[in-house]
Amino acid sequence: MRVLVVVPAFNEEESLPAILAEIRATAPGVDVVVVDDGSHDGTQVAARAAGVPVLVLPVNLGVGAALQTGFLYALEEGYDVAVQLDADGQHDPADLPALLAPIAAGRANLSIGSRYVAGASGYHAPLLRRLGMVLFSALATAVTGRPLKDTTSGYRAYDRSVMALCKTEFPQDFPDAPLLIQVARAGYILEEVPVAMRPRTRGTSFYTWTRSLYYPYKTLLASLVLLLRRPPQRAGGSS
Amino acid sequence: MTRPQLLAALLTVGLAVGVVELVRRRRLSEEYSLLALVAMAGVLVVAFWTSGVTTFTHWFGALYETSVIFFFGLVFVMVALVYYAVKLTRLTQEVRRLAQESALLRLKLERAERRDGEGGR
Numbered sequence: 572m573r574v575l576v577v578v579p580a581f582n583e584e585e586s587l588p589a590i591l592a593e594i595r596a597t598a599p600g601v602d603v604v605v606v607d608d609g610s611h612d613g614t615q616v617a618a619r620a621a622g623v624p625v626l627v628l629p630v631n632l633g634v635g636a637a638l639q640t641g642f643l644y645a646l647e648e649g650y651d652v653a654v655q656l657d658a659d660g661q662h663d664p665a666d667l668p669a670l671l672a673p674i675a676a677g678r679a680n681l682s683i684g685s686r687y688v689a690g691a692s693g694y695h696a697p698l699l700r701r702l703g704m705v706l707f708s709a710l711a712t713a714v715t716g717r718p719l720k721d722t723t724s725g726y727r728a729y730d731r732s733v734m735a736l737c738k739t740e741f742p743q744d745f746p747d748a749p750l751l752i753q754v755a756r757a758g759y760i761l762e763e764v765p766v767a768m769r770p771r772t773r774g775t776s777f778y779t780w781t782r783s784l785y786y787p788y789k790t791l792l793a794s795l796v797l798l799l800r801r802p803p804q805r806a807g808g809s810s
Numbered sequence: 811m812t813r814p815q816l817l818a819a820l821l822t823v824g825l826a827v828g829v830v831e832l833v834r835r836r837r838l839s840e841e842y843s844l845l846a847l848v849a850m851a852g853v854l855v856v857a858f859w860t861s862g863v864t865t866f867t868h869w870f871g872a873l874y875e876t877s878v879i880f881f882f883g884l885v886f887v888m889v890a891l892v893y894y895a896v897k898l899t900r901l902t903q904e905v906r907r908l909a910q911e912s913a914l915l916r917l918k919l920e921r922a923e924r925r926d927g928e929g930g931r
Contacts, residue, residue, distance in 0.1 A: 606913070624917055624921075625917065626913040626914065626916075626917055627913050627916055627917075628909050628910065628912075628913045629909055629912055629913075630905075630909055632906055632909055632910075636906050636909075636910065639910065640910045640913055640914070643910060643914060644914055644917070647914065
């Protein structure tokens with residue numbers, strides 16, 4: 572199973588070297604690609620210094636499109652699985668085997684590193700964010716018919732068939748609840764895996780307060796509009 | 811011709827000339843200029859064909875001609891805005907896809923150049 576770790580990075584020159592070194596140390600068998608999402612700092616220099624290929628987006632497209640770029644690359648290069656892993660050090664590469672297990676076993680097409688399922692620990696979000704997470708978890712659970720506890724986790728593994736779906740059908744801006752709903756509606760199997768989130772090493776959360784107003788609106792709308800569309804067809808065969 | 815009619819005529823003709831000039835300088839595409847020119851023609855019709863406007867107002871059930879004109883003017887502006895938003899969305903999608911393609915090609919090129927560098931010297 573060829574695995575590609577996709578690290579979307581926007582102005583992450585400070586945190587990148589540590590996380591890239593950590594991935595190499597804990598998971599020597601996997602390839603890594605950094606998607607530099609139009610950074611203004613030395614993100615691509617830092618990635619190249621670590622010997623990691625960089626996909627340089629000439630303009631800032633947002634985390635969703637950056638991730639999609641990683642998928643396009645993974646599809647072109649023939650990888651079986653792509654893992655989305657944040658550059659800020661929140662996601663522990665030591666959890667990679669656990670995250671990959673459901674896909675390797677053929678149980679799931681998409682696995683989510685979840686902070687809330689039994690076995691996960693160490694994450695306490697502010698009240699307002701927790702409220703939003705509960706809302707989107709309930710929405711995703713209702714729509715997909717399966718319990719989904721952590722729709723905002725950015726630590727996920729996708730198999731080729733899901734990536735192929737994301738090539739054309741992809742929720743832009745925030746690839747959270749709408750992405751999971753769409754993938755589930757297309758007939759793919761999602762599984763949550765307990766992981767521990769670490770505090771970010773540097774930088775601030777992607778979800779600043781202006782976005783914290785826009786995010787729920789956008790994600791809710793995107794999720795509901797998805798229900799008005801005919802579900803995308805699951806690609807036959809590969810899993 | 812009343813004074814408001816004269817003003818409307820001057821204004822719309824002036825704007826139309828401006829729009830055509832923008833098209834001539836390639837600052838505005840023909841596609842978008844059409845919308846503006848049609849709108850100006852509409853203003854001229856409303857300004858000079860007053861009996862028609864009155865008849866339409868009665869048929870529409872409105873009390874004043876002005877409210878009918880403003881209502882349809884606003885509807886036109888809203889439709890135009892949505893039309894532009896659709897165009898913007900498509901442009902955004904196209905730019906995104908191009909940026910992604912550029913990132914993929916750039917990495918491919920870097921690799922090819924490195925291979926050449928190693929093989930050639």
